[in-house]
Amino acid sequence: MGYRQEPFPDPSTSADPDQPNPINPHLTPKAFQPTPPPPSRRLVDILLSRLAEWTQSQRALRKLEAYGLTDAHRHLRRWADTVNDGLGGCESDEEASAALVGGGWDEVNLTQSFDRDGAGFAGTLEAAFMRRFLTYCTTSEGVSRPLKTHLKSLLDVTDLSRIAFTGDNTRARAMRRNFHLHIGPTNSGKTYSALKSLARATSGAYAGPLRLLAHEVWERLNLGTVGGLDGESKKCNLLTGEERRIVDPDAALLSCTIEMLPFGGPLGGQGYEVVVIDEIQMMGDPHRGGSWTKAVLGVRAKEVHLCGDQTTVDLLSTLITSLGDNLTIHRYDRLTPLTVAEESLEGDFNKVEAGDCIVTFSRSNIFSVKKMIEEKTGRKCAVVYGALPPETRAEQARDFNDENGIAEVLVASDAVGMGLNLWVGPFCDNPDG
Numbered sequence: 253m254g255y256r257q258e259p260f261p262d263p264s265t266s267a268d269p270d271q272p273n274p275i276n277p278h279l280t281p282k283a284f285q286p287t288p289p290p291p292s293r294r295l296v297d298i299l300l301s302r303l304a305e306w307t308q309s310q311r312a313l314r315k316l317e318a319y320g321l322t323d324a325h326r327h328l329r330r331w332a333d334t335v336n337d338g339l340g341g342c343e344s345d346e347e348a349s350a351a352l353v354g355g356g357w358d359e360v361n362l363t364q365s366f367d368r369d370g371a372g373f374a375g376t377l378e379a380a381f382m383r384r385f386l387t388y389c390t391t392s393e394g395v396s397r398p399l400k401t402h403l404k405s406l407l408d409v410t411d412l413s414r415i416a417f418t419g420d421n422t423r424a425r426a427m428r429r430n431f432h433l434h435i436g437p438t439n440s441g442k443t444y445s446a447l448k449s450l451a452r453a454t455s456g457a458y459a460g461p462l463r464l465l466a467h468e469v470w471e472r473l474n475l476g477t478v479g480g481l482d483g484e485s486k487k488c489n490l491l492t493g494e495e496r497r498i499v500d501p502d503a504a505l506l507s508c509t510i511e512m513l514p515f516g517g518p519l520g521g522q523g524y525e526v527v528v529i530d531e532i533q534m535m536g537d538p539h540r541g542g543s544w545t546k547a548v549l550g551v552r553a554k555e556v557h558l559c560g561d562q563t564t565v566d567l568l569s570t571l572i573t574s575l576g577d578n579l580t581i582h583r584y585d586r587l588t589p590l591t592v593a594e595e596s597l598e599g600d601f602n603k604v605e606a607g608d609c610i611v612t613f614s615r616s617n618i619f620s621v622k623k624m625i626e627e628k629t630g631r632k633c634a635v636v637y638g639a640l641p642p643e644t645r646a647e648q649a650r651d652f653n654d655e656n657g658i659a660e661v662l663v664a665s666d667a668v669g670m671g672l673n674l675w676v677g678p679f680c681d682n683p684d685g
Contacts, residue, residue, distance in 0.1 A: 289363040292348035296339045306381045307332050320399050331388045421550045429577040433568055434559045436584030444479055446528045446557035451478040453526035455504035459513040460530040463492040467642035470507035510543045515550045523552035532560035601628045606660040622663045634659035638667040
């Protein structure tokens with residue numbers, strides 16, 4: 253699929269959401285809109301329809317046996333009857349909501365986790381069944397007192413609803429932090445604005461998803477090329493899972509990957525003046541999202557700048573205000589317009605032109621595509637992907653960005669979409685990669 257730098261219409265205002273896309277007739281603007289949460293009565297229906305399946309699940313039974321409930325079948329039958337009695341017969345959303353609250357179900361969490369494909373919701377539903385059943389067992393007559401004590405301990409240890417007010421997070425709760433949520437699409441200047449605040453700070457940190465991004469911010473701060481520095485260097489150290497670069501042991505600025513962010517500050521746990529957390533929408537990532545959540549809950553900073561897209565606004569607004577912190581939302585528009593081309597390259601790399609970017613999704617395919625383009629067009633290609641060493645990545649980017657650079661085409665992985673600054677005209681994706 254090719255792209256051209258022209259105005260991109262907002263599907264919510266300029267397109268009929270029910271009309272197919274002329275380029276891809278199977279795709280409509282509705283596909284990009286958030287899944288509406290189910291009403292309370294629908295949520296109750298979903299719970300009851302999945303209840304029998306969960307109570308007979310071998311995976312659930314194995315877990316319960318590991319928790320000490322060797323006769324779980326008997327308790328599960330009784331609990332299922334209790335749930336059916338409590339939730340069954342609801343005729344309105346008001347009745348259903350009251351029944352959920354009365355039964356101890358977390359309606360808000362279940363509603364927020366509802367998604368179109370059901371993958372995330374299924375996990376939430378399974379966890380909800382397990383917690384409600386174990387809670388039931390802590391008051392059931394057929395469970396021994398030692399086992400009840402054990403189950404209560406399990407529930408307390410795994411209760412994440414209070415995690416913001418326990419452990420190291422309590423020191424962040426003693427502060428009233430000021431959050432700035434920078435919301436906008438790619439190439440809207442949101443991270444640029446946040447980094448200007450970091451550059452002015454006496455102490456601070458940048459935390460991002462990729463070591464490439466951490467390295468880029470580290471380099472720009474030390475070279476003084478962040479907005480507002482006007483070439484004046486700010487000493488900044490670098491910390492990622494693979495490397496540590498100490499420019500000055502007393503430097504009060506740090507650039508790091510999100511997992512490596514010290515919550516207490518760069519110097520002796522005194523906290524930060526400003527922290528920038530990039531790509532905050534990755535809180536929803538099933539593998540790494542916990543690192544962003546931990547940072548929001550626990551980092552000790554007077555100002556915390558979060559950069560991301562519109563999908564995070566409701567979640568973060570609720571979370572941050574519940575912590576007693578202040579929140580200011582800054583919205584940005586894309587600086588350069590974007591539109592979908594009327595036709596694709598149809599797999600013909602002879603049509604690739606200078607300034608194009610080809611995105612593919614495996615490192616081996618990057619080099620295969622690079623070779624084909626260079627053979628068919630004679631145009632030199634630069635490459636960018638997540639595991640590329642920072643110095644090599646910077647060299648490749650310069651080759652492509654500079655007018656006098658030797659590369660005319662860029663071949664990259666999806667890492668190119670994580671805030672890397674590249675001058676790309678048209679770009680195409682290669683779905684076969």
